[in-house]
Amino acid sequence: MPDPSVVAVFADLREEGRELDSLVGELPVAAWAGPTPAPGWSVAHQIAHLHWTDRAALLSLTDAEGFARMVDEALEAPDSFVDEGAEQGAALAPGELLERWRAGRGALDAALAAAAPDTRFPWYGPPMKAASMASARLMETWAHGQDVADALGVRRTPTARxxxxxxxxxxxxxxxxxxxxxxxxxxxxxxxxxxxxxxxxxxxxxxxxxxxxxxxxxxxxxxxxxxxxxxxxxxxxxxxxxxxxxxxxxxxxxxxxxxxxxxxxxx
Known part of the structure; x- marks a missing residue:
């Protein structure tokens, strides 16, 4: 039987993604280019970054060699790879970026649920179990979601997540x-x-x-x-x-x- 605490963190990650989706899902195209508190980053950059890091987590869980290649690429440009990943995604049409982010969240959710609970998966820092990876993804989704909320003038209600x-x-x-x-x-x-x-x-x-x-x-x-x-x-x-x-x-x-x-x- 799955550990209830592990199942709970996966559910919390899904809900955190849904909450942010509710902020951006119906935005007009022009609003995606609006600035956020992160210098140089628009709403599109924030979602693109989350999509990029969700993809990295998915590779870690499902394709260790693919993740290793991603790390190698990061090491070639340690000071710019995060911004470059966000720029690439932000260049997409907002509708396409939104759909890619949604699909990536779904794929990551399935991979987390299928992951062996005691296996440690590679990451940019120490290897992590699936539950810890889900917690880290939730933290980042919440933080970048705060940037989006601030940009849109939305005050979010804090939750137990x-x-x-x-x-x-x-x-x-x-x-x-x-x-x-x-x-x-x-x-x-x-x-x-x-x-x-x-x-x-x-x-x-x-x-x-x-x-x-x-x-x-x-x-x-x-x-x-x-x-x-x-x-x-x-x-x-x-x-x-x-x-x-x-x-x-x-x-x-x-x-x-x-x-x-x-x-x-x-x-």
């Missing part, structure tokens, strides 16, 4: 230091996040840890995906190490991003 993003953000603490060439703090932090709706608290790390982060789960997820500046979020750090972490946190693989500029009270 954010627990996947929050968990990755916590687990990626030491990576945020490593990617900047900094030593990671000793010991775990305590992270307590108020879940959407306010009825639950998602807690990570030892209850008695002196270094602590508290606040809304949505704000933490916006921080670790670098979709909002810390100054615009209701997160509290206790201890100098926790405070420093909130200035560099990232949940995504790759170089440290520039983050977003503070927006002030109007956000």
């Amino acid at each position: 954010l627990r996947h993003v929050a968990r990755i953000g916590v687990r990626a603490r030491d990576y945020a230091y490593a990617v900047r060439g900094l030593p990671a703090p000793q010991g775990e932090f305590r992270v307590e996040l108020t879940a959407p709706g306010g009825a639950q608290v998602w807690a990570y790390g030892p209850a008695d840890a002196p270094q602590r982060v508290t606040g809304p789960a949505l704000d933490f997820c916006l921080l670790v995906t670098q979709r909002a500046h810390r100054a615009d979020l209701g997160l509290t750090a206790t201890g100098p190490d926790a405070d420093r972490w909130l200035g560099i946190a990232q949940a995504f693989a790759g170089p440290a991003g520039p983050g977003r500029e503070p927006q002030g009270p109007s956000r």
Whole structure:
């Protein structure tokens, strides 16, 4: 019998894709060229990037040699391959890009469900099991979906699916230091996040840890995906190490991003 927690993350990934699809599925053609908060990226670039990374995940699950070739291509242009992939997709007609993204999501969903649950599949970082890959895809879909929502002036209702993003953000603490060439703090932090709706608290790390982060789960997820500046979020750090972490946190693989500029009270 499939592990219910694994089945749940696959379902959450499907739902995250559907929510973003509901934002872009009926957009007029001109709106696809509209700018998003990511410099140089339009709505089309955001969807094209998700399609590109979904395809990479599908290759990882189904064609190890094909994925290895994709990695080799990335290594030939490490500073530009992400933008180049987005540019190629964004050059398509919006209707064609939308259909390709939808088909890719469906193929990835089927491949995740068929994957051996304990097998680790190759990725740009450490190999991952299918459930972890689904969580990572959900995190990226949510983050790029936030860019699209911001571009369209839509305020999304946060859901319990954010627990996947929050968990990755916590687990990626030491990576945020490593990617900047900094030593990671000793010991775990305590992270307590108020879940959407306010009825639950998602807690990570030892209850008695002196270094602590508290606040809304949505704000933490916006921080670790670098979709909002810390100054615009209701997160509290206790201890100098926790405070420093909130200035560099990232949940995504790759170089440290520039983050977003503070927006002030109007956000």
